[in-house]
Amino acid sequence: MLDIKILRNNPEIVKESLIKRNDKFDLDAFLALDNIWRNKLSELETLSARQNILAQETQLLIKDKKDPKSKIEESKQLKSQLAELEKDFAQLDIDYKAKLDWLPNIVHSSVPVGDESKNELVSQYGEKPDFKFKAKDHVTLAEELNMVDFKAGTKLTGTNFVTYTGDGATLERALINFMLDLHIKEHGYREVSVPFLVNSKTMRATGQLPKLKDDMYNMSDDDFYLIPTAEVPVTNLKRDVLLDESELPIYNVCATPCFRREAGSYGKDTKGLMRLHQFDKVELVKFVKPGTSYDELEQLLENACKVLELLKLPYRVVALASGDLSFAAAKCYDIEVYSPGIDKWLEVSSCSNFEDFQARRGNIKYKDSKTGKREFVHTLNGSGLALPRLFTAILENYQQEDGGVVIPEVLRGYFCGHERFSR
């Protein structure tokens, strides 16, 4: 949610941002609606004020043992008038708020303008492996090493669900623990463990609703949704909370499964582990003071990159162009790990600054000691990292000519010191 005052006073800023995003939100129509909304509101409030006065006057007349009949008559008339007006306004208000819900965040000035093709390479780390043999893809490797049972997932649930088996299951768990430990011990994050089902109010605060409704699994009987990312429950931990300034910044880390319907993406990069309906992810979430959020974003990005550096995997960082930004983000970096078997850069993290967009929706504030006022915090999050593609990159980067896979050094502690996955 944007500050409505920005829309009213500086609509050109919002318009420019919408153009950058290639978003078709009709701002002029909304501002016209806003005008109507405000007029109706003051009309309603004028009558309410009169009604309040009449009630007071009635009370005084009764107290003085005088006849309040004429006041009561006027009030009764006003009441029916008010009821009608209230009904109209309630409908208008619903439309108004619903429209506002569809307005995306303002693009930060540092974001490259354009569609996906304008994404900018920010940095690159490591070298692509130089194999003296033909590299296999992760599907082949995982099946040969009995680390993933692709068919079992399909049998149990449906397409694009997988089952990790043996060393595969252990590798998943090892990666989760490795990343959690890193962020907790080295980067100062506090771990939280949250529900995987959340209600619609929670989904709305972080911006998944209304826009991404069709991308989520919904338990219609209970107004519950399966979380598409830990960002949702973790950010909402502070929903409707007035934070103490001394608590900030708050850094949270959380490992959860993520559930995504991926509606409409069938056939697109769906081979193997590339696009699953359920996958695990370690998520970093920050609540910070407004002035610091862009420095915090850079740090968050570094924290996520550290995982790949310790795993000795080649990666690059891309600054997303305005047209590629998600609904709630003002700025976002993607981290892409290189995977030689399929010869692709795989997105394993998106690190975003939402500024006060989510904080407004979720009413997350702190009392600022300088201004003495309640201010919205800024929220940020980034994957640190998503599992399946990381799993993929490990198999494909660490594969050997004999079909085995060397276990990255930093993970060997989770495998009793073993150095390889082999057949």
Add this chain to the structure above:
RNA sequence: GGAGAGGUUGCCGAGCUCGGUUUAAGGCGCCGGUCUCGAAAACCGGUGUGGGUUUAUUCUCACCGUGGGUUCAAAUCCCACCCUCUCCGCCA
């Protein structure tokens, strides 16, 4: 799932029986002041949130878990729902 108790403006907490000087008491916290070398304590004063309006002062509306209802008037009465706690049942 059943029974009982409860949800009040940052926090605690009164008010609900009997609807109307409650624009929600009081305390804590916070801000300012007196005192002090400084601080603490004490004392004095101020201090809810959100919306609309206004250059500003102002004025005004809404908010006592949520949504309805009764009434000239609802924190207070009625209905439904949500949540919390205690006990019982069931259960990993």
